[in-house]
Amino acid sequence: MNLHIQAVDHCDSEQLRALLIDAADQLAGDGCRLLESKLPWDGHPILLADADARPVLISFDLHDSQAALVSGLHASDQLSVALPWVNQVYPALDQQQKKPRLMVITAEPPPGYQAVLRGDQMLRLFTAKVLRVNENMGLLLEALDRETVANPADAIASGPRPLAHAVASPTTVDETNEAQLSEQEAAYFQQL
Numbered sequence: 001m002n003l004h005i006q007a008v009d010h011c012d013s014e015q016l017r018a019l020l021i022d023a024a025d026q027l028a029g030d031g032c033r034l035l036e037s038k039l040p041w042d043g044h045p046i047l048l049a050d051a052d053a054r055p056v057l058i059s060f061d062l063h064d065s066q067a068a069l070v071s072g073l074h075a076s077d078q079l080s081v082a083l084p085w086v087n088q089v090y091p092a093l094d095q096q097q098k099k100p101r102l103m104v105i106t107a108e109p110p111p112g113y114q115a116v117l118r119g120d121q122m123l124r125l126f127t128a129k130v131l132r133v134n135e136n137m138g139l140l141l142e143a144l145d146r147e148t149v150a151n152p153a154d155a156i157a158s159g160p161r162p163l164a165h166a167v168a169s170p171t172t173v174d175e176t177n178e179a180q181l182s183e184q185e186a187a188y189f190q191q192l
Contacts (some may be wrong), residue, residue, distance in 0.1 A: 008130040008137060011062060011099065017046065019130065019139040020058055020105060024048055026141065027103050027126070029058040041078055045073030049092040055079060055100035062128065065106035065174045069125075070184055076102045076122070109144055117144065 011019075017037065024032050024046075031051030038044045039057075047060040057079060059072025079086060079100050087095045102123045104110070113125055125144040130137060 004132075004134055006132045008132050011130040011137070013044075013061070015137065016046075016060060016062060016105075016128075016139075019137060020046060020060060023141065024058075024177075025138050027058060027105075027124075028101070033057065033092050035092060039075065040077045041071070043068065043075065045075045046070060047090075049080075049090065050063065050101070053092060053094035053096050054098050055083075055086070055093055055096065056102045056103065057100050058105065060105035060128070062107040062130070065108050065110035065113075066184065068106045069104050069110040069113070072102050072104045073120075076100050105141070113144065150167075 020027070021034060021037060024034060028048045032048045034046070034049040035055075039047055039159045043059050043061060045060075048058065050057040050170055057072060057075050059068050059075060061068035061071070076099070083097055085095050087097075099122055102120075103126065104123065105126050105128045106129060109125065109127060110116075114180050117123060117125060126141045127144065128142075129140045131140055132138075
């Protein structure tokens with residue numbers, strides 16, 4: 001069988017949503033459950049419960065990485081505040097009162113992502129490419145790893161490391177090209 005692999009130039013948000021739901025085990029771990037495919041907040045993130053019944057939000061936007069990050073952080077805050085209500089609506093969360101994990105999926109890393117990754121242990125960033133393999137669409141995810149961001153020289157020396165829930169190895173980051181936080185991101189963090 002011949003494989004014909006092509007990058008998909010245009011993927012609308014609903015196609016991407018379906019691909020992310022299919023890849024939920026790779027993002028949130030084996031045994032995760034879909035709770036809500038389209039939350040009514042900015043960016044309409046996906047809500048999952050991982051195997052430990054902890055809420056997992058997936059925020060995504062292939063065209064605007066900054067919007068995906070800010071919408072995801074905002075949805076994470078809203079979910080944290082609404083946990084008593086959310087626990088009543090979604091019994092799969094087993095009355096957890098833990099802050100949700102946030103997965104942000106974008107085509108390119110958002111500006112200032114290194115600082116955000118260092119400051120939030122519940123956040124994971126992934127770059128994504130939509131591919132067509134023969135007649136099927138698929139998603140290639142690469143994790144932007146917290147340890148790689150903190151120590152890029154160590155990551156280069158040790159080579160790529162497989163991640164438990166990512167499809168591909170993490171991307172190495174050069175700190176000399178670190179972007180500054182945008183005004184919108186800086187305003188968000190000042191509110192915290």
